[in-house]
């Protein structure tokens with residue numbers, strides 16, 4: 001399309017007019033004043049809604065207002081598709097939101113199934129300026145003309161977007177969502193979904209776009225009840241944090257599981273993998289349930305309630321009966337305690353009324369709050385303090401044995417018990433797994449509040465108990481669960497999505513697969529896929545949609561030389577190293593005068609991101625004041641934090657040590673698989689001595705690397 005073609009000029013004029021109209025819409029909102037609402041609460045709500053609306057209507061000149069157009073069949077009506085809705089002064093749409101139902105054919109129509117449209121246009125932009133467009137006809141192919149349709153389906157603009165160099169944090173993919181991805185994005189809210197996909201198939205991107213879609217389609221419900229995005233660590237959350245705001249959505253909370261359960265106490269320790277694994281086991285739920293309910297005693301005495309000159313009595317067997325009735329209702333423990341007070345008060349109330357005394361409506365409550373009733377109920381149904389209970393369970397073998405009988409073996413009980421118990425619950429150094437147990441106890445006492453939707457990324461790495469913690473936060477909502485079983489790197493990781501759905505208490509959820517790889521070029525996928533038979537025999541590698549084959553080097557050259565080969569190139573560079581080598585390599589890079597950022601450093605994140613004991617990465621914790629480590633050209637990445645990230649050029653240092661750093665070999669190979677699949681353009685694997693044998697490569701004199709015999 002020549003740059004001065006009349007139609008391109010027309011489109012540019014349309015874009016300029018749309019920008020003018022967006023500014024007009026913003027001015028109109030700015031002129032509204034929330035303070036004139038009827039009362040303070042509505043004024044605050046209105047002000048907040050207006051502020052949100054203003055934010056949504058902000059025009060960033062660098063971000064195109066639309067990226068596509070569809071032409072509807074019959075009367076050749078056209079719709080421009082963009083990140084937000086823009087209308088003219090008569091209220092007629094100029095740009096429709098990508099999430100509106102009318103936009104669906106832009107993403108899904110094919111010549112075989114045109115979904116009511118006859119043409120699709122994609123626009124090319126450079127820094128907000130419209131530079132080109134491409135048209136695709138969607139009229140049904142003549143029989144036998146399928147080849148022409150394939151060729152017509154090719155889009156240079158789409159390809160340029162997929163092949164573009166990666167810089168900075170993750171970006172939205174709203175202009176190029178693929179049909180198989182769009183199906184997931186627009187699934188109904190009620191549906192809990194698992195999205196299984198190989199590295200780079202767009203799981204994270206799809207999950208975030210689904211959150212944006214649901215916020216649009218169910219605005220009231222979701223902003224009122226909340227949307228939570230759960231990621232594996234804080235640097236990953238920084239990597240993705242701009243995506244939802246770029247889509248106009250600022251009402252989702254992003255958190256790690258540590259932050260979620262961290263509301264009970266701070267994480268202050270890590271622990272051996274076998275202990276953390278046991279604490280994450282689903283059987284712990286029953287142990288904790290017994291521990292909480294074991295507090296209930298059998299009433300021995302009569303409740304005596306003096307009132308005026310009378311003493312009203314509830315015999316022990318009646319109190320016992322009341323307890324049994326409440327327990328049969330399967331209520332939360334703390335609610336049960338309140339119900340017991342009322343049940344005892346009710347028995348007194350009946351006696352008083354039978355004696356001819358007329359009581360008013362509040363009497364029942366008043367009786368339930370009298371000291372004798374409260375004391376009696378508290379003695380047989382005592383209050384439970386979660387931290388104290390967990391402290392006792394982990395330090396008192398007898399209590400643990402009583403609660404774990406028939407559930408945990410003796411050696412497992414021994415593993416759970418602190419070798420040197422802290423003196424008080426307040427001085428305990430809780431681990432992440434402990435806080436997840438605390439979260440379960442808190443929920444046994446009082447129902448946890450549920451949000452409307454949770455998107456959980458890298459879900460394969462969560463323990464059963466962590467999944468339960470998320471499931472209870474979506475008890476009246478739904479989840480989008482993203483993950484890849486082949487990238488499971490925690491000792492407690494899931495082996496099967498059906499189990500994950502069970503732990504989330506969403507057994508009816510269903511599993512979707514993404515298979516097209518948008519990140520990793522074919523040569524790199526082929527290398528990484530050599531590990532699949534060892535780490536996830538049932539899973540297929542993705543098919544690379546990247547046209548570039550990628551550059552793959554396997555070398556023993558000095559690290560400085562390998563780095564020098566990539567740091568001058570366009571795009572981001574990630575140097576992935578074993579956690580234990582981080583400090584040394586960091587010092588070497590600094591001595592060499594290189595400018596770089598260290599992933600995970602901003603928040604003092606421990607390199608053992610899984611919360612189990614690992615090698616000390618020597619993190620010096622000098623927080624960079626950069627907006628994000630992903631703005632740097634060169635990132636130094638501890639292998640334990642590479643998950644979910646991507647870089648144009650990856651230098652992977654010392655694969656054998658990356659494998660060896662994990663608690664077991666299979667987990668080590670999965671960690672390596674994750675690290676091998678971060679590259680968009682080039683991957684250099686730097687090794688000394690042998691490579692992990694599972695890669696199936698031998699170094700042969702004169703021939704370099706060859707597949708193993």
Ligand SMILES: Nc1ncnc2c1ncn2[C@@H]1O[C@H](COP(=O)(O)OP(=O)(O)OP(=O)(O)O)[C@@H](O)[C@H]1O
Nearest residue numbers: 173176177178199200201202203204205518519644
């Ligand atoms: N439809 C698309 N159009 C353009 N780019 C895409 C598309 N889908 C995914 N991508 C890009 O592919 C890359 C990988 O996406 P993403 O990180 O979501 O994959 P993932 O499946 O979560 O990977 P991993 O398993 O490694 O975490 C990102 O740069 C993303 O922007």
